[in-house]
Amino acid sequence: MGNRQKKVEPIPRREPLQSVADIIFSSEAKERIRQSMHLYPPGVSKRWDRIIANINIDPGPTEKDPDPLRVNIDIKILHAVLKALFNEMRFIDSEGLALSREFIPKLYDKHSVERGRKVSQIEREAKGLSDECFAYGEVDYEVYSTIFLKVTSIYGFRKASNFYDLGCGVGILVFVSALLGKFSKVVGIEGISSLSERGQKRMNRWNLLKESFPAHSKSTRVEWITENFLENKFWAQDADFIFLHWTAFSLPQREKIAQYMRVCGEGTVVISFTNPIPGDDFVVLVNDSCMTSWGTAQFYYQEKLTPPNFEPESQ
Numbered sequence: 001m002g003n004r005q006k007k008v009e010p011i012p013r014r015e016p017l018q019s020v021a022d023i024i025f026s027s028e029a030k031e032r033i034r035q036s037m038h039l040y041p042p043g044v045s046k047r048w049d050r051i052i053a054n055i056n057i058d059p060g061p062t063e064k065d066p067d068p069l070r071v072n073i074d075i076k077i078l079h080a081v082l083k084a085l086f087n088e089m090r091f092i093d094s095e096g097l098a099l100s101r102e103f104i105p106k107l108y109d110k111h112s113v114e115r116g117r118k119v120s121q122i123e124r125e126a127k128g129l130s131d132e133c134f135a136y137g138e139v140d141y142e143v144y145s146t147i148f149l150k151v152t153s154i155y156g157f158r159k160a161s162n163f164y165d166l167g168c169g170v171g172i173l174v175f176v177s178a179l180l181g182k183f184s185k186v187v188g189i190e191g192i193s194s195l196s197e198r199g200q201k202r203m204n205r206w207n208l209l210k211e212s213f214p215a216h217s218k219s220t221r222v223e224w225i226t227e228n229f230l231e232n233k234f235w236a237q238d239a240d241f242i243f244l245h246w247t248a249f250s251l252p253q254r255e256k257i258a259q260y261m262r263v264c265g266e267g268t269v270v271i272s273f274t275n276p277i278p279g280d281d282f283v284v285l286v287n288d289s290c291m292t293s294w295g296t297a298q299f300y301y302q303e304k305l306t307p308p309n310f311e312p313e314s315q
Contacts, residue, residue, distance in 0.1 A: 003222070010072055013061070015071035020080045024088075028069050031307070033081060041156035042303055043240065043267035048075060063168060067111060085154050086286055092149045095214065096180035103142055103179070103209050107202050108172060113138050116170050116195065123194045129220075132248040133230065134192060135142070136303045139273065139297075141176045143290050147271060148180050150303045151286060158267065161240035166229045167191070173201025174241060175206060178220045181241070185221035189235060191228040200224045233260035237308070240268055245296065247274040268304040276300040281309075 017200035026097070036054040040047040050142045052075060060067045060248050073081070120136035123129070159182045165174050168188030178186045190196035203222065227234060230253060242264075246254060258278045270277055274297055276284050 003293065007143055010152055011061070011066040013067055014070065015068035018072050018076060018077070020084060021083050023071065024071070024084055025078075026069070028158075029071055030081075030085065032069070032071065033078070033085075037082075037154065037156040041267075042269050043158040043161070043265065045266060047267065048078075048305075052078060081284065082154055086150055086288075089150050089154065092146060092153070094145075094149050095181065096217070097145050097149065099213065099217070100141060100145055100176050104172060104176060105207065105228045107175060107205060108170070110200070111170060111172075112236065116198075119194050119198070120169075120192050123192050129192075133246070133250070133253055134231070135248040136169065136192075136195075137247065137292065139173065139290075139292050142174050143292065144173050144243070144271075145176060145180060147288075147290065147299060147301070148177070151271070152181065152271075155269075155285060155301070156238055157181060162191065163187065163241045163243070164235050164239040165243045166235070167196050167245055168199065171196070171202070173203070174199060174222065174224075175197050177241075177243075178222055179217050181206065183215040183241070185223060187223045187225060187235070187239075189225045189229045191226070191230075193226045194225050196226045207248065213300045230256060233263070236260045236263045237265075239264060242268065242270040242272075244270055244272040246272060249275075249277075262306075262309040264304050266304055266307045270302045270304075271299060272300050273297050277302055281306045 017023050017026060017029050023033070034049045034053055039054060040050045044050065052073070055071050055073065055078070058070050061067060116138065117136040120134070124134055161188040163177045163183045165177070165179065165188045168174050168190045171188045174186050174188035188196065188199055203209060206222065242248040246251055248255070254275055255278050258281070261277060262281060271290070272284065278280070282304050284302050285300065285301050289296055289298050
């Protein structure tokens with residue numbers, strides 16, 4: 001009788017990971033999700049569909065790996081996983097944060113929240129600007145940096161994009177954003193001219209200091225616009241990443257801004273304080289709290305899911 005080859009039974013496959021808990025306890029699954037989020041960053045059309053498809057792909061067994069990891073999740077589970085990853089993220093190592101800690105105190109060595117508030121109040125009284133939307137307040141740059149680095153690490157970041165700080169005050173976060181992100185340009189818009197001038201006046205010092213910055217920060221354009229962004233929506237089509245400190249804005253004012261943002265591109269992201277963007281164009285990905293110059297505040301990280309809409313909203 002001839003020799004019979006022994007039949008090799010295939011190794012049973014593990015069941016696909018489907019729950020938040022299963023994924024959180026799997027370093028391989030978390031790494032696949034991380035890679036997918038950065039492979040399809042904000043701004044990529046239909047990016048969430050592509051992310052889900054990439055996460056759920058089954059590479060199939062091979063001789064080297066007879067039982068590769070399988071994941072089978074939907075968008076609801078993915079959002080829950082990302083929120084869990086955001087909440088568990090503690091240590092953030094960033095060259096941009098180190099540069100901010102070194103150079104922002106040099107740029108704003110004579111600045112204080114009290115001084116900014118006083119300068120703002122003087123101009124408001126002189127011009128009769130009684131609307132509370134002009135009230136002065138600051139988000140500490142360390143707090144902002146932590147939020148920025150966490151959301152971009154978890155949710156991805158579109159390189160060579162445009163950053164806008166709507167109501168930038170003296171402009172601290174404009175400079176910080178130039179150090180943190182690989183933006184093409186960072187723009188500060190402020191309606192109180194005496195505040196925006198304080199950012200503009202620091203450009204000479206910035207241009208001297210930036211000689212020691214990494215290439216991406218050196219090449220980032222820094223722009224200042226003295227304008228009431230509530231009365232002009234020129235920024236909406238150009239912005240990819242928006243910071244919006246609108247704690248003192250009324251609901252009608254927030255709805256007006258949301259209307260402007262209908263022309264923002266798909267994938268535009270917004271960090272707003274106290275209130276999210278009204279309407280259905282944006283999805284809230286992060287809802288958390290932090291300390292500010294006026295106390296504990298809620299902040300929201302949101303992404304626009306809809307393409308630009310230039311049609312007037314139907315009444």
